Amino acid sequence: MYKQCEIPPSKLKKQVNLAKFSFQSTKDIEPLKTVIGQKRAVSAITFALEMKDSGYNIFVTGSYGTGRTTIVTDLLNKSAKNRPTPSDWIFVHNFSNPDEPLALELAPGKACSFRTEMQRLIHSLKGGLKKAFESKSYTGRKTEIIEAAQKSKHDIYAQLEKEALAMNIRIKSSSMGFVTIPLKNGKALESQDYEALPAAEKEVIENNLNEVQRRIQEVVRKINQIDRSLQDEIDQLNEDVARFVVENYFAHLIELYTLWPAVIDYLRDAAEDIVANVEDFIGGESDREMHIQGSLPHKLDKYQVNVVIDNSKQKGAPVIYETNPSYNNLFGRIDKKTFQGYVYTDYTMIKAGSILAANGGYLLLDAEQLLKQPFSYEALKRALRSGKLRIEDVFELYGYSTSTALRPSSVPLNLKVVLIGQSHIYHLLHNYDEEFRKIFKVRADFDYEVEESSRTIKQYIQFISRVVREEELKDFNRDAIGAVIEYGFRTADHQHRLSIRFGDIVKIIRESSFWANKRRHKLVQRDDVEKAIEERIYRHDLVEEKVHTAITEKTIKVDVDGEKAGQINGLAVYNLGDYSFGRPTRITVNTYIGSRGIINIEREAKMSGRIHNKGVLVLSGYFSQKFGADMPLSFSASITFEQSYGTIDGDSASCAELYCLLSSLSGIPLAQGIAVTGSVNQKGEVQAIGGVNEKIEGFFKVCKARKLTGKQGVIIPTANVKNLLLSDEVVEAVKAGQFTIWAVNRIEDGMRILTGKNCGRRHKDGCYTKDSVFEKVRERLVEFARRSQEFRKSLSTEPAKEKSSGEGSQEC
Incomplete structure (x- = not known):
């Protein structure tokens, strides 16, 4: 070798x-x-956290398991310690517009104390008001006012009666008003006596009666005016007393919150409302009885304080990781209650979400989970863009509810949002959502x-x-x-x-x-x-074991010894998601006369991916460069992965396919104990591939099961040597000379290992070194071209022979 x-x-x-x-x-x-590492990502996050301008929210990308969430959380917690603790937030009744509760900001830790102080104030104020309205000074003054009014009305009545008697008319009051009775000699005049009177006397009596009726109407108007004045004086008295008491009780609380103008305004509005409704405030028995009887589903205490954010135990800025970013979980909700079929709500049922909880700090979200939730992503963009948070009923917001809901006032936002997701999600949002680019201006990409x-x-x-x-x-x-x-x-x-x-x-x-x-x-x-x-x-590795067993039992055919032309062991990686393994696959090539070039059977069967198709097309470019400069290439070759029943993709088998093609054309057999992996370009350079360790170990297991001969091994690209991290078993076999791993840069090196022959050098006449692999390939291609040409000539002469034989028979 x-x-x-x-x-x-x-x-x-x-x-x-x-x-x-x-x-x-x-x-x-x-x-x-x-x-460890992540300099780029940490630098990006630090930059975004230090930027105070809006829109510098962060999108964190990177592979699962790289510690993105842990590292980001640690960085956020470290930054949060150096930031001030954010304000508390409460919701209170809006006395001018009850459907729009007010959101009030308070110093950190002051919300609960304010609620307690308000509860104490209202409780003590009830007692103070009752005491004031039951005091002798109040009752005495009220009695004076009433008695003065009664005296005025009595004097008016007395004067009216006196004037009426002077005209011989008696005035008698009844449930229907005043009745006038004419008199004669101090006695009531009967109707028959009245009829017996002369006409002149009757006329005098009628005139007197009309005059008395006119004066009665004047008296009634005066009495009504006295009653109104009486009520006004009593109301003013009540207001003066109530205001005196309320202002004294509220003075201390107002003094405590002078630094919070909105709170002062609320306290003054509450005080005015108590003064204006003091009778309801100190009374309320009828309402309470109606509520007990079930007539009222809900009676609102307008002076309650709804604490939605309490930062009394918070040190520094909050860091909130919302694992379920639904609309309600993020933005809060307005609860509802039912009573005998009646649905009601009020400002005390407003609940805060993660955004308000993280206000003044950092909110961490999973991008994929956020996008899965309806309404959440669009609402988040709207809040970040406007810099305000409004807690709304999502069903009313999108027109799914016909009932009127509360519309609480908005809360100003000051927070950084960190989304964690995959790169493809970032690219999709960045390319197709213009608002995303304005809101999430910083990407922190985690390395693996x-x-x-x-x-x-x-x-x-x-x-x-x-x-x-x-x-x-x-x-x-x-x-x-x-x-x-x-x-x-x-x-x-x-x-x-x-x-x-x-x-x-x-x-x-x-x-x-x-x-x-x-x-x-x-x-x-x-x-x-x-x-x-x-x-x-x-x-x-159950699947790997089943595949290995099928190869060992020769159900899947793989040769690991001997030599064969047009056949080679390629190496593939099977990725099962949580586990990947390599296995050898037999690749075969048949070459023959034709003009279709290299036929990828997997492609014809629509069982190959685009990268694999490209790898096969590269082989055509290599052949044209090596053998097509001096003659047209006239051959066909079919390439296939034997016993392959699934989709094949990737170009890591292109070297093996090329070796197999050269072997088939040259007729030189390839060593079957050597498996090949590697990509090739049109110039014949061997390129790096992935999964090199799994491929080598997968072939080694097969060779070991069939018995190691010392002639077996794997050819890999030289560029993949740095990726070798093989098991101890493989390393020991190499040390013992039972298994070999070769690294090659060019196709020629691999062919020499597989065949024991040189590929040859190209001469000026286009030929290669005698008996070399490339020369045998060239000779076979020339032979294919010659036979193809001879066949075409034979076809062109055949019609002429048929024509001449046909003419001869006609002459006969």
């Missing part, structure tokens, strides 16, 4: 060297307090790997110590820490980069501690970490 391309065992796996670090176990290591350095290795060790301390796990010894770090390299698929998908790393740390505990080890050892990794693989 081609020794120059063999990869030495030392390059097949990352060897972690912890000699620079002096410790025996995680007991000796200080837990990590910083962030970090470059290896002494600093990052030390931080990784500290991270392991931090997990052990926080979750109270068993301590890891030196070798166990090395094994976890090796797993970090393997997860990153790079010998010089560590995975910072901490979700996967933490799982291995936990599970290693579990196995150490089960084995009764005092410290977690390397074999505990390896056991955790093995068990994790075992829990997920």
